[in-house]
Amino acid sequence: MYDDYIGGQPSAALRTIPAAQAHQDVDGLKAQQQHAQQQGNQAPLQLETVADNLKRLDVWVLVPAPDNNTPLTLKWLFKNKHDEENMVIRNKSRLVVRGYRQEEGIDFQESFAPVARMEAIRIFLASATHKSFTVFQIDVKTAFLHRTIKEDVYVCQPEGFIDADHPSHVYKLKKALYRLKQAPWAWHFDDDILVSNYVLEILKKYGMESCDPVGTPMEIKDKFDLDQNGTPVDATKYHSMIGALMYLTSSRPDIVHATCLCARYQAKPIEKHLNEVKRIFCYLRGTINTGLWYTKDSSFELTGFSDADYAGCKDTFKSTSGGAQFL
Incomplete structure (x- = not known):
């Protein structure tokens, strides 16, 4: 990072x-x-x-x-x-x-x-695992x-x-230097990033390494709405916490929905929004070693699941749909 x-x-x-x-x-x-x-x-x-x-x-x-x-x-x-x-x-x-x-x-x-x-x-890794291929990762210095x-x-x-x-x-x-606008706006280092270590790092960064774990990333009945009368919180910290979670969603699909809901309120976050973000961190505290697992013996058939609520958004009354595909 x-x-x-x-x-x-x-x-x-x-x-x-x-x-x-x-x-x-x-x-x-x-x-x-x-x-x-x-x-x-x-x-x-x-x-x-x-x-x-x-x-x-x-x-x-x-x-x-x-x-x-x-x-x-x-x-x-x-x-x-x-x-x-x-x-x-x-x-x-x-x-x-x-x-x-x-x-x-x-x-x-x-x-x-x-x-x-x-x-x-993910599709590439699943295919390589199913066919017992060896995957090599290289870094261009x-x-x-x-x-x-x-x-x-x-x-x-x-x-x-x-x-x-x-x-x-x-x-x-003659050639691009790092941080030039022309250069890809991303940083890649030769250090391997272990997901569990990253979770520990962000927990420590936001002072939640000793928080009590919870079983789910969000409550069944969420508390998300604009609530103009709520107590404002530090927007910069809120943005930073959301960004840290967004980076993690690539390998932790179980927090995608909760993180995206919290991200809707970055313009004017209040205390209850921050509490919901902290709940995700509490969930991560109890699932540090959770991640995607590709097994060689599993079927290579594409299986999909989808679901939707009805008028779940308390601000717009729009429905939220979602899906998951397994390979």
């Missing part, structure tokens, strides 16, 4: 990053270099590796700063990689563009990037750096790697 990356200074020694530093936006490397000297350079930094990759893949070319074109600034992001015991085993770094400063029609034209639908992935861009995009020289002979020059991009 992107939240695993932070802006700031990496330590030369392997260490964890305090939560209070998670939102720092520090681009200079002086403090980091001083700290590295104090620590005796106990571990090599990854910054040179990033710079070598950019040079090896011919990502950019150093040119004089063009007139009437303000170059985009860059930012270093740092992350600690953990092992199965949550011990820091590696410091990682990535150089990204502040793509939010790009202007459509000038720095980029199109930003849409199609991705595989989860339904297609620095994938975005392989994609050529057609627009003229200029970026400042990154802090710590400024050309001594041409300090006022800028880089013209």
Whole structure:
């Protein structure tokens, strides 16, 4: 996830990053270099590796700063990689563009990037399991750096790697950097994501790791309606919790309906809406290891189920229908 990356200074020694530093936006490397000297350079930094990759893949070319074109600034992001015991085993770094400063029609034209639908992935896995195929997953290292861009995009020289002979020059991009509008708006890391670990992470993130489990993600008679007189809650936190659940629905279809109902009230969430979201987290607390299970001996026949209520929405009195397909 992107939240695993932070802006700031990496330590030369392997260490964890305090939560209070998670939102720092520090681009200079002086403090980091001083700290590295104090620590005796106990571990090599990854910054040179990033710079070598950019040079090896011919990502950019150093040119004089063009007139009437303000170059985009860059930012270093740092992350600690953990092992199965949550011990820091590696410091990682990535150089990204502040793509939010790009202007459509000038720095980029199109930003849409199609991705595989989860339904297609599930069908593929079910078919491979049924036929006893072996499935391999690969990761393309620095994938975005392989994609050529057609627009003229200029970026400042990154802090710590400024050309001594041409300090006022800028880089013209030949290929996409992370966070460019042209690059796919998604982040994929080489770390395997275990669903149960992700559930534990979001429970801890929202302070619900010790909550009491419940048997269902929502009550039989839900309490969802606009209720203009309810007590407002922090909308940013509500959006964040919904986003965390949406990410999980790809492998946890049992929470899809409840999550989608809660998502309807993101414009003006109130306390009872937040309580319903928290109930989903309580349900996850008791079903941490639940997930999709593909068995080789099961039938490969498509079976579908559907159902609908009648005027279930208390705001519009519309009916809600749903279906499930098993393969």
